[in-house]
Amino acid sequence: MTSQAKSSDRAQTIRLAIAALSWFVAYFVARVLLKDSEAATWVRVAVALMPVPFFVATLIFVVRGARDLDELQRRIQLEALAIAFLVTMVFLMTLGLLQRAISLPFEDWSYLHVWPYLPVFYFGGIVIASRRYR
Amino acid sequence: MKNRLKVLRAERDWTQNDVAERLGVSRQTVNAIETERYDPSLPLAFKISRIFGQPIEAIFVYEEAAVVE
Numbered sequence: 001m002t003s004q005a006k007s008s009d010r011a012q013t014i015r016l017a018i019a020a021l022s023w024f025v026a027y028f029v030a031r032v033l034l035k036d037s038e039a040a041t042w043v044r045v046a047v048a049l050m051p052v053p054f055f056v057a058t059l060i061f062v063v064r065g066a067r068d069l070d071e072l073q074r075r076i077q078l079e080a081l082a083i084a085f086l087v088t089m090v091f092l093m094t095l096g097l098l099q100r101a102i103s104l105p106f107e108d109w110s111y112l113h114v115w116p117y118l119p120v121f122y123f124g125g126i127v128i129a130s131r132r133y134r
Numbered sequence: 135m136k137n138r139l140k141v142l143r144a145e146r147d148w149t150q151n152d153v154a155e156r157l158g159v160s161r162q163t164v165n166a167i168e169t170e171r172y173d174p175s176l177p178l179a180f181k182i183s184r185i186f187g188q189p190i191e192a193i194f195v196y197e198e199a200a201v202v203e
Contacts, residue, residue: 070158070159070160070163071159071163071174071175071178072159072160072162072163072166072172073160073162073163075172130162132171133162133166133171133172134162134165134166134171
């Protein structure tokens with residue numbers, strides 16, 4: 001990889017980090033604003049949708065980054081996503097069954113609290129897939 | 135698939151980073167090919183053959199018990 005390509009990679013990583021950070025900040029700001037909010041419905045909906053543009057920006061940078069990966073890195077990403085997808089499916093299916101069996105408390109197991117597990121599954125998938133080619 | 139990448143690289147006194155830079159891939163990819171944990175695609179195999187100035191079959195050896203023709 002040339003030094004020009006490396007510096008372009010670094011710039012891309014910085015852009016992705018800024019977009020992802022903005023997305024998380026927007027998400028948590030929206031959560032705080034929506035908590036016990038008595039604003040009009042349209043305002044609450046607008047606040048709930050506030051993180052979406054930041055998410056779209058993050059998605060664009062992620063896709064651009066994926067296109068620049070070499071063939072082994074792409075394979076690792078594919079294996080990681082396959083692992084994360086299947087673990088997520090089993091996780092949600094089990095949660096659904098448990099909800100029927102013991103009625104899980106909403107405050108701990110709603111979508112609001114479950115989604116952070118998904119990136120954890122993805123990064124776990126990357127660790128597992130990377131180890132194979134180390 | 136067996137390969138002679140490590141030997142060819144050592145003959146030229148190149149590091150894995152040098153090879154990675156010439157091929158436009160990561161060092162991890164070069165290492166995975168050298169340790170035979172990953173078989174490169176045909177375009178990458180051609181690139182490898184080009185940078186070492188040797189035909190593909192002199193670098194990579196495909197081993198199979200029986201090849202049906």
